[in-house]
Amino acid sequence: MSNQSFILHCRLVIDDALILSHGKYKNEISIAAWLHDLERIKSGEDHVKYSLVFADEFLKETKLSAKSKIIILDCIKNHGSSGKPETIIGIYFQAADKLSMFHEQVLLEHAFRFAKESNSVQELAQKLDDKYNKSLIKLKHVKCRKAIVIAKKRIETLRKIYSTWSNINNINIV
Numbered sequence: 001m002s003n004q005s006f007i008l009h010c011r012l013v014i015d016d017a018l019i020l021s022h023g024k025y026k027n028e029i030s031i032a033a034w035l036h037d038l039e040r041i042k043s044g045e046d047h048v049k050y051s052l053v054f055a056d057e058f059l060k061e062t063k064l065s066a067k068s069k070i071i072i073l074d075c076i077k078n079h080g081s082s083g084k085p086e087t088i089i090g091i092y093f094q095a096a097d098k099l100s101m102f103h104e105q106v107l108l109e110h111a112f113r114f115a116k117e118s119n120s121v122q123e124l125a126q127k128l129d130d131k132y133n134k135s136l137i138k139l140k141h142v143k144c145r146k147a148i149v150i151a152k153k154r155i156e157t158l159r160k161i162y163s164t165w166s167n168i169n170n171i172n173i174v
């Protein structure tokens with residue numbers, strides 16, 4: 001994950017978690033978002049474990065309430081697909097981590113990556129469809145129906161964007 005992708009992902013997770021929480025627990029969500037994948041750049045698959053250790057040390061230095069610390073650690077510990085959040089904000093955060101996939105900025109990142117291995121725009125569109133279907137299945141494991149409704153609407157919008165790409169050849173450049 002590049003630094004740019006990391007920053008974008010964290011911002012999108014904050015935005016989506018706040019949509020789900022109706023703007024509540026903004027501090028906890030923001031801190032959790034910036035910390036949850038911090039160790040991913042260094043530690044790869046074990047990033048949850050290392051991010052949790054880092055977050056625990058970081059939180060000891062803050063004056064946040066015990067409740068806020070519990071929420072932040074729950075968000076970080078359980079944001080992965082196999083996580084089982086123990087707080088409602090933890091559930092929203094886990095859903096937001098998956099929802100962050102369904103954004104136009106992220107679509108372009110995937111499209112650039114898939115374009116290198118695709119022979120046609122149709123093949124690229126198929127790869128994007130597959131990616132979104134897999135992400136939707138992951139999201140369905142999170143117990144947040146609202147997030148699924150949001151994701152389905154966003155997939156429709158994103159499909160409209162990349163379905164127009166196959167018509168690019170028909171555009172006359174004057």
Ligand SMILES: [Fe+2]
Pocket residue numbers: 009013036037079097
């Ligand atoms: Fe994440």
